[in-house]
Amino acid sequence: MHAVPDTNPELTELQRLNRDYIQSVQTSDVRRFNEILAEAFYCSNPDGSLVDRKGFLAQTARPVTISNLEAHDVLIRVLGNVAIIHARTSYTLPDGRTGSGRYTDVWQRHQGRWLAVSAHVTRC
Secondary structure, three states, X not given: OOOOOOOOHHHHHHHHHHHHHHHHHHHOOHHHHHHHEEEEEXXXXXXXXXXXXXXXXXXXXXXXXXXEEEEEEEEEEEEOOEXXXXXXXXXXXXXXXXXXEEEEEEEEEEOOEEEEEEEEEEEO
């Protein structure tokens, strides 16, 4: 379910950025995050902490212990120069059990580019 038609170029770009974001979490890709995060980026972590861009990049640089991270039920809403992406996640924990969660990312179009300005992550 999408708030804009699947043929919309903005939706296509945001879908790609969402995939990049998830892949960058899984692979600790600080370089890619450096490209797609706004300077004013903040993230609410599952433990309740709030980190700025610098803190997020530092935590991203540490290898993750989960594997098979995937996004499901992705809902993208474009509201002018702002886009909100909601999704459910699934992943495998180090002991082989499955985990799940949700996230909401906020993107802003700035000088023709979409940049992530906010993320909120939960685990179930």
